[in-house]
Amino acid sequence: MKIAVLVKRVPDTASVFQIDGDQKSVKTDGLKFVMSPYDEHAMELAIQLKEAGKADEVIVVSAGPDGAKDVMRTALAMGADSGLLVTGDGVESLSSRGVAQALAAALKDFGAELILAGKQAVDDDASQVAERVAELLEYAHASVVTRFELEGTTATVDREIEGGQYTLELPLPAVCTIQKGINTPRYPTLPNIMKAKKKPIADKNLADLGLSGDALNSGIAVENLSLPRQDRLNKIIEGDNEVRVKELVRMLKEDEKAL
Amino acid sequence: MSVLVLLEQRGELKPCALEAATAASKVAQAAGVELNAVYIGQSLADQSAELAGLGIAKVYAYENDALNYYSNDGYVPIVRDLVQELGATVVIGSASALGKEYCASVAARLGTELAQDAIEVSWDGGLKAKKPVYAGKIVSEVSITASPAMVSLRPNVVKIERDGDAVPEIVKRDMPQVSLRTVLKEAAVAAAGQIELTEAKVVVSGGRGIGGPENWPVVQELADALGAALGASRAVVDAGWIHHSHQVGQTGKVVSPDIYVACGISGAIQHQAGMRTSKLIVAINKDPNAPIFKLCDYGIVGDLFEICPLLAAEVRKALGKE
Ligand SMILES: Cc1cc2nc3c(=O)[nH]c(=O)nc-3n(C[C@H](O)[C@H](O)[C@H](O)COP(=O)(O)OP(=O)(O)OC[C@H]3O[C@@H](n4cnc5c(N)ncnc54)[C@H](O)[C@@H]3O)c2cc1C
Numbered sequence: 001m002k003i004a005v006l007v008k009r010v011p012d013t014a015s016v017f018q019i020d021g022d023q024k025s026v027k028t029d030g031l032k033f034v035m036s037p038y039d040e041h042a043m044e045l046a047i048q049l050k051e052a053g054k055a056d057e058v059i060v061v062s063a064g065p066d067g068a069k070d071v072m073r074t075a076l077a078m079g080a081d082s083g084l085l086v087t088g089d090g091v092e093s094l095s096s097r098g099v100a101q102a103l104a105a106a107l108k109d110f111g112a113e114l115i116l117a118g119k120q121a122v123d124d125d126a127s128q129v130a131e132r133v134a135e136l137l138e139y140a141h142a143s144v145v146t147r148f149e150l151e152g153t154t155a156t157v158d159r160e161i162e163g164g165q166y167t168l169e170l171p172l173p174a175v176c177t178i179q180k181g182i183n184t185p186r187y188p189t190l191p192n193i194m195k196a197k198k199k200p201i202a203d204k205n206l207a208d209l210g211l212s213g214d215a216l217n218s219g220i221a222v223e224n225l226s227l228p229r230q231d232r233l234n235k236i237i238e239g240d241n242e243v244r245v246k247e248l249v250r251m252l253k254e255d256e257k258a259l
Numbered sequence: 260m261s262v263l264v265l266l267e268q269r270g271e272l273k274p275c276a277l278e279a280a281t282a283a284s285k286v287a288q289a290a291g292v293e294l295n296a297v298y299i300g301q302s303l304a305d306q307s308a309e310l311a312g313l314g315i316a317k318v319y320a321y322e323n324d325a326l327n328y329y330s331n332d333g334y335v336p337i338v339r340d341l342v343q344e345l346g347a348t349v350v351i352g353s354a355s356a357l358g359k360e361y362c363a364s365v366a367a368r369l370g371t372e373l374a375q376d377a378i379e380v381s382w383d384g385g386l387k388a389k390k391p392v393y394a395g396k397i398v399s400e401v402s403i404t405a406s407p408a409m410v411s412l413r414p415n416v417v418k419i420e421r422d423g424d425a426v427p428e429i430v431k432r433d434m435p436q437v438s439l440r441t442v443l444k445e446a447a448v449a450a451a452g453q454i455e456l457t458e459a460k461v462v463v464s465g466g467r468g469i470g471g472p473e474n475w476p477v478v479q480e481l482a483d484a485l486g487a488a489l490g491a492s493r494a495v496v497d498a499g500w501i502h503h504s505h506q507v508g509q510t511g512k513v514v515s516p517d518i519y520v521a522c523g524i525s526g527a528i529q530h531q532a533g534m535r536t537s538k539l540i541v542a543i544n545k546d547p548n549a550p551i552f553k554l555c556d557y558g559i560v561g562d563l564f565e566i567c568p569l570l571a572a573e574v575r576k577a578l579g580k581e
Contacts, residue, residue, distance in 0.1 A: 026393070127376065143356075220374065237557060244561070
């Protein structure tokens, strides 16, 4: 069985983000880039399935600029066998729809029985690429998976819902997006980091996947970036405990009308 | 041209469905088009009263026992076909845990664009949405020109508004043939009466500052006084002090209550990602330099073991609960 893991290179969320002069993008200089943390859990799951003898091959797949190969190397060092990068002019301005189209086209011939991805990428939080890939490839799918077991060609998964969970049985081929808590991603060891340097990463060009010209146009555009609500009161209430607590309740009730 | 709202249900219509309808109604009005809704589930029955005054012209109801629980195979083709039949140009759903999967799948089948987890949606010659990105550190305003333009709305960011009491016309639809590839083995849902975190009007959360799981009653007493749902930071979930379903943050629930009270929580960026859109934020922490104080409206620098019980008593008094 073959597993494909979709990963994305994103800025570390601990970074300080500055909005660029165009008000439509963030400044990238000085940002530290990492594999989106939820993708690490998807990678770990794939490697564990391989180690358990339930998968023969794990391929890590990404769409992005050449720099995305950094995080693909990390995935290879974790244990993926090879990489596939969808790249080319315009790749960075693709919408989620376009990225999913490109990934689905790139994956078509690989014949993955299982495709795993993080539940969301922590840069644009678009939360839709893996689901779109599933729909385009007509695979069964489930999102926000917190438990995954594979028996033959059936995956049994727990998927989070608000206030509970569903236990689902999915026939392969399937796509699952992975939530934290399912496992602890391994740190690549030095020997494995060395080995990963020799593992192949193939490039696939957008144009070769049928994405060129108008097909690259997206129907969604960022108009403006801004900082979130800055008008917090930041009022630190002083005094002894009884006084402060009374004052807080009074403000919540009378000033804010929130009680 | 029309707007279609996807009504989420878990047996009953969810509050986020009515919020999405409120937002969709404003979009429809601004665009000068009709608003319709689609209900998929066991039975809409007398719940249509809940849809009064929301400006919905017709509800297309697909009622079937097999559709009680959400499934991609069951729901998505119905919505795709209905959108095409109605020529809907805007589709609005909810960014609940299931709603995001639902909207992403519908968008894929329609080959259109989608903004997930919007905190604002409007019509200004086209559909616009605001959504948090980079763990909530930045808000992105997008315009969607693809048709239909799709948005999922974060629960609790829009107040349900009614204008009059006109009920929508219910259009019952026959169930199309569906074969579900995925089998639902078990649905573990919240106990009745429990306040769901994402829908709660008040959330009181505890973090590592509570010292140990034996101290939850201190925070719970405050939550009870406020009629709040109990939240938690990841640190205490990872430590096994409380179930993951209480976690607020990027990995947990995204909440936008009227009041969010953080007790013994430092306010790490991943925690902020889950509570930043709360209307009022109150922080209780003994460290004056805790990042949570930069984000809060009201802060008390002090020991939560002293503050929480006093605050609970004062709230009960203010609400006449004593
Ligand atoms: C990919 C990723 C995802 C993450 N997702 C989440 C998430 O979804 N949710 C989340 O919460 N975190 C998340 N985190 C973890 C996050 O970075 C923090 O580690 C976590 O939020 C810290 O929890 P805390 O505030 O309870 O603990 P701490 O940071 O240890 O803070 C404890 C606070 O309690 C105060 N305190 C101690 N004693 C008292 C007392 N007696 N009275 C009053 N105050 C007291 C201290 O001053 C301190 O500020 C994530 C991290 C990563 C890397």
